[in-house]
Amino acid sequence: MRVMVMVKATEESEAGEMPSTQLLEAMGKYNEELVNAGIMMAGEGLHPSSKGKRVAFDGPGRTVVDGPFAETRELVAGFWLWEVKDMAEAVEWVRRCPNPMTGPSEIEIRQVFEAADFGEALTPELAEREDRLRDQIGER
């Protein structure tokens, strides 16, 4: 199964503070371990939310809002995608991560939906409609 592993933001990361050389080295080594274990699919860091935007949806309404956004601890500062056997394995790997921030911080783990997860919910009719929609997207 796949998990998305999200490093949550802190005031420092939102302020654009760059990680120390030691942290970069430690993270580099950690990423190497993830790659060598064969579980690392993707991983990226994100710019602070001051460079980001949000689009609010309400019925037909679309409102664009510029960052920065207030709820620092809920923002995503970086993410990985891992292929693991189960959540317990993901948790253990996250435990081994070096502190991603200078102070206290949080890493969140979420399971990624896969086709099989939709299996029983999709009736043959819905499955066919899904296929047609994907066809349309594919043709654009």
Next chain:
Amino acid sequence: MAAGDTHQAIEAVYRIERARLIAGLARMVRDVNLAEELAQDALVAALSEWPNSGVPAKPGAWLMAAAKRRAIDGFRRGSMLARKHEEIARDLEGEADDSMERVEAAMDDEVGDELLGLIFTACHPLLSPESRAALTLRLIGGLTTQEIARAFLSTEATIAQRIVRAKKVLGQAGLTFEVPPGREREARLGSVLEVVYLIFNEGYSATAGKDLIRPLLCAEAQRLGRILAGLAPNESEIFGLLALMEIQASRLAARTGPGGAFIPLTEQNRARWDQMLIRRGLAALDRAERLGGADGPYALQAALAACHARARRAEDTDWERIASLYDRLSEKMPSPVVELNRAIAHGMAFGPEAGLRLAETIDDSGPLRDYAPLPAAKGDLLFRAGRAAEAKPCFERAAALSRNAPEKAWLLARASSCDC
């Protein structure tokens, strides 16, 4: 943490550390069965102590130290009387005197090499391909005997026996569990890659699953490939195989339709192809080519898969490139199946007559005599060349040879379409 959670956490740690633990122990005690038992004993010790003391900062080193202590106790109790084992016991005692730090440092240096050594051992050509696959999945993949049995549509008893026999064969051969040196390494690496691809194909060619074990096999093979790439980053064919697996795996969700019907490549919904896996596969292929391995058999097959992966729609496929890749592959890895695919590719690139010229040189009384895709391909080429009357018996023959119900039905439908 609740007791159940702790137990689960410890099991997860063990799963992460297990292969390297066994690899290090096997190098030491020169017996893969004993190594597995010692690793298991270390897990038991962890399950008993860590709920109280907490999971240690370096769990791998802790488990290794626990396993070594157990090994020494075992030797001391005289459960192994051969002189060889006394020597090993002395070596172990010397090492056990080292501080935990030195153990950790030594482990960091040697651990990659030991794991590679274990992989080479599990894939030893002394064993049959099925035995190599089962042993690799057990030792390095950490799959249970039951999971392996389901994967290979066999029984637990058969697989257990297969693994026991394999370990015995290896034990009698007196192997050192080292990575084979020099030129032997190239040949042995071929054996390793063969095992990994065998495992992948078992998972890939399965029809749609209620049985979730089959995608698990593909994932396990991909993981083994990635681990190998990390352990031997200068071997271009490892990256070739990895590229092939990642790109083929990208199509898993698109290969079957509702009710498990098989969907051939040219008809798949490409929006369901996993673009992340395709990107990874193309990157691995690039690495293989930059290492100078563009003409390796796996790299060539990966390049073929990449041609399809790059085409947004089936009509955009670069069939001329595919035809030329098959030309190269048929020199590198001549086989009737490659020749058939080459004929099909030429038929797509240069018209059905070109394909027929090649297809007609393929011996249909040899290894391909029971191979449905051969008459099916001939039927298709003849049909497209406007020779429907000759195409019909080919489709009928293909349908008779097919062991797959939806495929059979499709071939019979093609046969009757020749009557128009």
